[in-house]
Amino acid sequence: GQQLNQSPQSMFIQEGEDVSMNCTSSSIFNTWLWYKQDPGEGPVLLIALYKAGELTSNGRLTAQFGITRKDSFLNISASIPSDVGIYFCAGHDYKLSFGAGTTVTVRA
Amino acid sequence: GAVVSQHPSRVICKSGTSVKIECRSLDFQATTMFWYRQFPKQSLMLMATSNEGSKATYEQGVEKDKFLINHASLTLSTLTVTSAHPEDSSFYICSAVSGAKGEAFFGQGTRLTVV
Numbered sequence: 001g002q003q004l005n006q007s008p009q010s011m012f013i014q015e016g017e018d019v020s021m022n023c024t025s026s027s028i029f030n031t032w033l034w035y036k037q038d039p040g041e042g043p044v045l046l047i048a049l050y051k052a053g054e055l056t057s058n059g060r061l062t063a064q065f066g067i068t069r070k071d072s073f074l075n076i077s078a079s080i081p082s083d084v085g086i087y088f089c090a091g092h093d094y095k096l097s098f099g100a101g102t103t104v105t106v107r108a
Numbered sequence: 109g110a111v112v113s114q115h116p117s118r119v120i121c122k123s124g125t126s127v128k129i130e131c132r133s134l135d136f137q138a139t140t141m142f143w144y145r146q147f148p149k150q151s152l153m154l155m156a157t158s159n160e161g162s163k164a165t166y167e168q169g170v171e172k173d174k175f176l177i178n179h180a181s182l183t184l185s186t187l188t189v190t191s192a193h194p195e196d197s198s199f200y201i202c203s204a205v206s207g208a209k210g211e212a213f214f215g216q217g218t219r220l221t222v223v
Contacts, residue, residue: 031210042114042201042214043152050209052205089152092210097143100151 005100006089013079014107021087021102022073029091032065032072037086037101047074047088081106109208110136113214119125121222129187129218131202137182138204142212143175146199158185192222 006023013019023032031050035043046056049072056063059096062075072091076083086104089099111134121127131141139160144152156177157165164177175186177207185204189196201217 033211035214038218040199042112042217043212044202045213047203048209048211091213092212095154095157096205096210096212098151103149 002070003099004089004091004099006102008102009100010103010105012105012107015079015081017079019076019079019083019104020073022071022090023089023091024071025091026070026095027091028069029093029097030069032057032063032094033090034063034074035088035095037088039085043088054105057100061080065097067070076104081108110134110204110211110213112213112215114218115220117216118216118219119221121211121220123193123222124191126188126190126193127220129135129189129200129202129217131185131204132188133183133204133206133213135187136204136206139182140205141179141185141204143177143185143187143200144201145201146217152201155187160185167181189220190192190222194222196220197222 004023015035023074034046035044047063049051052069053067066076088101090096113132115130139221143155155170158179160179166172176184179185202215203212205212
């Protein structure tokens with residue numbers, strides 16, 4: 001699949017802080033997806049975005065589908081310890097392409 | 109969301125033996141399933157696309173004779189690692205796409221250790 005540029009690669013955050021990560025691509029995607037993966041488990045879908053400019057929330061998570069269809073961001077508000085994990089963006093055209101992941105570690 | 113079940117979650121096998129991993133979509137039909145391999149602290153690497161009733165499509169560099177994929181029904185795909193070697197040890201994950209919007213749901217993953 002196509003390569004997505006996801007940043008940052010990792011982050012340490014204080015509990016209660018807001019977190020932001022993003023993905024960019026040189027190609028257009030029809031769908032952007034954000035996943036979280038806990039150690040030793042498969043990724044779990046957090047948010048799916050289908051239209052350029054779309055802004056969607058899921059609890060403390062908010063994600064947006066960039067207007068150019070080549071980027072997306074994910075925000076986590078008021079982080080808590082269970083937010084620890086690896087977050088992946090994925091873009092879907094005829095198949096799914098993944099970003100390299102953002103490892104989030106929360107300092108209690 | 110849709111549920112994808114992968115079995116086994118962990119397997120240890122001896123070098124030279126074969127291991128079969130199953131991926132089932134429990135509450136939807138999946139004409140296409142995907143198999144990924146993941147190394148520690150890295151992203152998911154697509155190995156192959158499994159198509160119901162036809163041959164799988166393998167990504168460049170993935171040996172089709174080593175990683176046999178069978179998609180015999182709309183709810184089951186299997187990955188068989190043949191003549192396993194220690195370098196095949198990895199985390200293998202399957203996914204299936206539900207609906208026309210392209211939402212992919214993942215199995216729990218299989219930790220394969222070849223000794």
